[in-house]
Amino acid sequence: MNAPKITSWLDALNAFELANKPHVIATVIRAESPSSAKPGDKAVITPEGDIFGWIGGGCAQPVVTKAVADVLTDGNPLIVRISPSTGDTVTGNGVREVRMACHSGGSIELLLEPRMRRRTALLVGETPVADKLEIVAPILSIPLVRFGDGSDPNGSFEIAIVATQGKKDKAGLKKALQYAVGRIYFIASGKKAEILKKQLTDDGLSESDVDRICAPAGLEIHAETADEIAVSILAGIMKDNREKLRELARTTTGQVA
Template sequence: MTTSIAERARELTGLRRPFVHATVVRAQAPTSAQPGDDAVILDDGSIEGFVGGVCAESSVRAAALGTLRDGATLLLRVLPDGSAEFPEAPGALVVVNPCLSGGAIEIFLRPVLPRPLLGVAGTGTPIGAAVAELAAFLDFEVTAPGERASAVVVAGLGRDEERAIRDALEAGVPFIALIASRTRGAAVLDGMGLTEAERARVHPHAGIDIGARTPKEIALSVLSEIVRNIRQEGAAPGHEAGGGIGREAAGRAASGAAGRAAGGHAAGAAVPRQAVDPVCGMTVVVGADTPHAVVDGVEHWFCCVGCRDRFAAA
């Protein structure tokens, strides 16, 4: 990374803000970008840095948002109109951009997604300690129960369970795993006066039935259910595109929920709107600086002012 982009990437990582690092790996004249030029694209579609002119940038922004959704790296090949296409290859996306000045450019896109947060109440118990240890191995960020967690495990074994459950519910945690027998788990919830919606978020006697007996086996059972819930049901509160069991993999799971990162930055970054330029056919990210025009009451968005002016003239 260039120095300024590297500093920005560190800042975004510290903020748990999902972003994509884009690096120019090949450029064919005439083009304004050079190999090594780089930028970061945030989850709101904004870009910081330089990877080419406005037309190439539009293609990069649209493709980058796609990588945040699936968590996979991507080689983006932006070719001028009329250029012979590269053969299809796994992990590569070819975009024909009629706005380019004639050169071609290849840009490597790497999504950087925050690790999912897992709250653990009761780390002083053998089961709680085992959950925290295994969760760290699975690439969760283990923390005290609180806001922005993908899940909370309550392993107090009779100590302060009701308070831990209530705190997690008030923090908006979507999946709360209570370590308890079926009988005691039901008794705990029955005595809390939970609403139907609240009770649906609490899983008494948590874990997949694998015949677990030891603390480590119980931890494996519980975390298996949490991983399944994140992957299959997209449970990741406030997660702004993030999270994932095994950085990239969990990123795929969390990003799929688009914008609510398993413990990502404050809930907020809405999924950016995209539109198709009616002149060149490019997909563009709609933002405050995106050229647009209103014709007969219909809004149209463009990759650059050139396409907008041609559309208006026609």
């Protein structure tokens, strides 16, 4: 089945949200003649600089696409003001002032709103921590699919969280490695993880697969309760997601974010 054709910014927004792809919504909030844009004009812009919609002509677009890479790196909205009267480019307090490069003049002000990619996670385990993760993850816009003993998930996942905590740990890790293509966040001590990783390689799993297991998982916040452990794991996922976005920005722009 062919993908629907994108003919407007709204089509692009729906398509990218459905596909869970990072993008930025750009809205013109002020424009002065002879700018070809008008307040209310919108566009959806990809990290690669593809623009779906209208935010003005060639004078504004290079400035905006550069700013898109920046907002996708830090995840914060940004107002971009492009004006002939602006001096050197200055960014501060959520505003970037840029000189209008075109001789035709005019000015334009835009709001850039980043929509970050949500990393789909597979949750393995029937424990209190798994219960907490299932509740909190959606609040942080982390899509999560959980399954227990005797069930199989549909499709593949970017990452997995193994919250078995002593209940069929090795089986849970095998399931996570089977269905997740990225990092496996294993809630266990480093010593325990190393023992299980050796057992997995002895069982015939490749070292490259087993090396995807990360333990102790999450940010170090001295977590003890199920609530705290869940927060630690999800914070670690968010940190890794930010680092991936920074790497994407470096790859796209050729600059260090």
